Amino acid sequence: MGEKVLWEHGKSGGSKFISRRRIVYLETYANEKGNGLRYLQMLAKQYPTVQSASSEIINLQAILNLPKGTEHFMSDIHGEHEAFLHILNNASGAIKEKVDLLYSDSMTKGERADLATLIYYPHEKLEEAEEAAVSAEELGNWYKVTLNRLVDICRLVASKYTRSKVRKALPQNYGYIIDELLNTNIGMFNKKEYYTNIISTIIHIECAKDVIIALCDTIKRLIVDHLHIVGDIFDRGPRADIIMDCLMGHHSVDIQWGNHDVLWMGAATGSRTCIATVLNNSITYNNLEVIETGYGISLRPLALFANEVYQNVDTSCFATKIVNNNVTYSPKDLELAAKMHKAIAIIQFKLEGQLILRNPQFHMQDRLLLDKIDYKKGTVKIDGKEYPLSDTDFPTVDQNAPYLLREDEVRLMEQLKAGFQRSEKLQKHIKFLYSKGGLYKCFNGNLLYHGCIPMEEDGSFAEFELQGEKLSGKALMDHAEAVARQGYYAKGGTPEKQFGKDFLWFLWCGKNSPLFGRDKIATFERMLVPEESAWTETKNPYYRHAMKKEVCLRILKEFGLEGQYSHIINGHVPVKTKQGENPVKAQGKLIVIDGGFCRAYQPTTGIAGYTLIYNSYGIRLSSHEPFDGVKDAIEHNKDIVSTSVVFERADTRIKVAETDTGELLRANIEDLKWLLLAYKMGDIKENHNV
Incomplete structure (x- = not known):
C-alpha cells in the first residue's frame, strides 16, 4: 500500500x-x-x-x-533403478555442463569425464584412485587437485542461493569446513595461506576421502532445487523399492501418481484385485525381485498352489517375458513361473469381475469375459464378436459361477494380502506416495499430471458420475484424489474403505480413468486371444485434442494457470522417437516426457527416456540413450549419452520473485x-x- x-x-x-x-x-x-x-x-x-x-x-x-532454483522432471521410471539413479546423479547432464564450463580450457575431455563420474559415484571412484596411485605422495597430490576442483564446482552451483540455504544443505560432518572453503576468497590478503592450510590439513589427517564425498554430495544436492516425478515409479523394471528409498531421502520432491503407482497403492491397502494384478504384472516381466527381495513378501504360497493345481495344465500362453538377456533361467524355473502366472491371472480375472459387478457406476461391464467363454467351441465373445481362444484349460473356473473364487484360492489371497499389508517397507513407501503425491500439481506456472484430463469426442471435458455427483475437469481430478486417499485412510470394514480400494483399481485401468486414458486394458485378450484386432485399446479423445494449442490453453485455464510460460507436462504414453514423433506438442504448450525409461518400451521408442530441466534461463529437454549399467559408468567414465535441446529460453533470467x-x-x-x-x-x- x-x-x-x-x-x-x-x-x-x-x-x-x-x-x-x-x-x-x-x-x-x-x-x-x-x-x-x-x-x-x-x-x-x-x-x-x-x-x-x-x-x-x-x-x-x-x-x-x-535466480530461480533448478527444477528436474522425470517420468515413467518403471523400476529402472540404475538408470534413474544415474540421471539423478548427473542431473540430466547439468553437472557435466558445470565441469565443462569451468575446465574446458585446462582439462582434457577424458579428465573432465573422470571428474564428473567422481561426483556421480564418489565412493567407487575414490577406491579406483587409491588403487591407481603408485605412492602416498602421488595420492596426496591427487587429493589436493581434486579437492580444489570440487570446491570450485560447489561454489559455482551454490552461487544462486543464499549462504543460509547453502549452509542448511551442507552435510552435518564437515559442513563448517566446506562453508569456509566456499566462502574464502583466496585472492584476498591473508586468505590464501588460510585456504591452502585447510586443504593441507584435510589431507594430512586423512580426511580427504570423507571431505571429497561430502563435496560431491553437496554438489548433487545443490544442482537441483526441486525434483518432479510425473508418475509410474513401479512395475516392469527390477527395483522400484530402491527408487522409492532414494526419493524418500531427497531434499525436495513431489510425485504425480501414475496408474502403476495407484495399483501398488491399492495392493498396500489390501485390495485383493490390486494384489493379483501387481503379481500378474511382475510375473509377466519376470520381475519378482522387487516383491521378494525389495518388500520381503513371500510368494511360496503362490508357488505351492500353482504347482499343485496347475501341475498337468497347459501354461504355454503364460510364459514370462525375458527383458534382461544377461540373466539365464533354468527350464524348471520358467515352468514354475508360467504356472504361477496362470494361477494368479485367473484369480485376477475373477476378482476384477466381482469388483465390476459391485461397481456398476464404473461402466466396465464389457470387461466381464469369463462368463462369455464357450468351452465347447473354445471361443469368447468380446463386444458382440466371437474370437477363438488359445487356451480354455482353467481348472479353477466354475462355468456356472465363473467369478467365484474356490476355497483354496480364497486362502491363497488371504496369505498374499497379509504379506502386502505386513510389509513394513512397502507401507512406508506407500505412505510417502500419499504424503508427497497427488493426481496433479500446479508448480511455477506449469501443470503436471501423468495420464490425461478425460474428454469427449467434441473436445469438451468428459463428465463422470461418482458417488452421486457429476464431475469433470479439475473437479473430477480433485474428487478422484480424495477417493484414492479414502481407500488407504478410511476406517477398515466401512463402505468408504471398500469403495476407495475399488476406485484405486479403477484409476489403474478403468474406462477413461484420468490415469489410464483408454477404453479398456486388454490383459485377457493379449494372453488368450491370438487375433490381435481384439487387443486394441482406444485412447481417450484427450490424446487427439491435446495436440491443439487452444485445447491446452483451456486445460491450463481450468486449473487456474495462464500466461506465455505455462505448460502441461505429461507422462504415460511413450513418445515414439524412432518414428519421428516429437515430445513437444501443441505449439509448445504440451511436453510429453515418457520416452522409454523402461527397457520393455525402448524397442518402441528408440531411446531410454526424456527428462526436463527448468532453470533460471528457461526449459531444456534431454533425450537419453540406454544405460549400460553402473559398473560400466564407473570403470569407463561412460555417462548416459544425452541430447539436449533448449526448448524455451526466458527473455531475461527468471528470478525467485516470479x-x-x-x-x-x-x-x-x-x-x-x-x-x-x-x-x-x-x-x-x-x-x-x-
Missing part, C-alpha cells in the same frame, strides 16, 4: 499525520476480537523484536532477486510489515529476552 499521508483530527481538537497502511491496520488488525491481531501475536513469537522482523524482511526481499516461492515470500513480507506496525502502534510488545 502507498504511504499516502492523511489528516486525522483527535478528540482534543489536535491533529496528527497517519499513513494509509495505519488506517487499514486500525480498521482490520487492531480489532482484538478478530483473527488479525491474534495471528500477528503468533508471528511475534518467531520474530520477537523490531530488529528480528526487520532483518527477516530484508532477507526475504533479497531472496526475491536471486515463482510460487516468490509469491509466498511476498505474502510473508507483507505479514512482517504488519507486525512491524503492530510493534510501533504499541499493540504488541517486543520481547528482548528470547
